[in-house]
Amino acid sequence: MPRFALIYRNAQPPKNPEDGQQHMVKWRAWSSGLGGAMIEPGMPFSNASVVSQDGAQDYVDQHSLNGVSIVEATDLAAAQGMAASCPHLNMGGDIVVAEGMDMEM
Numbered sequence: 001m002p003r004f005a006l007i008y009r010n011a012q013p014p015k016n017p018e019d020g021q022q023h024m025v026k027w028r029a030w031s032s033g034l035g036g037a038m039i040e041p042g043m044p045f046s047n048a049s050v051v052s053q054d055g056a057q058d059y060v061d062q063h064s065l066n067g068v069s070i071v072e073a074t075d076l077a078a079a080q081g082m083a084a085s086c087p088h089l090n091m092g093g094d095i096v097v098a099e100g101m102d103m104e105m
Contacts, residue, residue, distance in 0.1 A: 001072045003039060003100040004079035006086070008066040011093030026087040031069070034082060040070035066093060070100075 014020035031041050044067040048059035059065070066088070073079035076099055083095040 001074065002079075004071050004073055004076070005096075005098045005100060006069045006071060006079070006083050007096040007098065008042075008068065008086075008088045009094050009096060010064055011066050011088055011091035014091075023087060023091065026090075030085060030087055034071060037071050037073060037082065038069065039072055042067050042069040 014023055031038050045065050048065055049056045050059050071079060071082055073082060076097065079097045079099070083097050086095060088095060
């Protein structure tokens with residue numbers, strides 16, 4: 001079955017620890033509700049940098065990249081449906097849904 005990256009972006013940080021805890025309760029309920037389709041629940045991001053031929057530098061907008069999850073879905077529309085119910089969207093963020101390619105590495 002195809003795998004998709006859900007790339008979380010642009011969420012506003014919680015206003016206080018209680019809001020953060022409430023969000024995590026909702027996020028855990030959402031992710032566990034996906035059952036076996038959730039392959040990798042996630043990895044939140046903190047610091048980011050950009051590496052080019054000129055070297056490494058801090059990523060300009062540290063809050064624009066929030067994290068990533070990996071899901072399995074029958075097609076892009078099904079993966080988009082999973083993302084559409086994610087509580088990340090309630091924090092003002094958006095989710096890029098990108099299909100992974102099967103490649104021999």
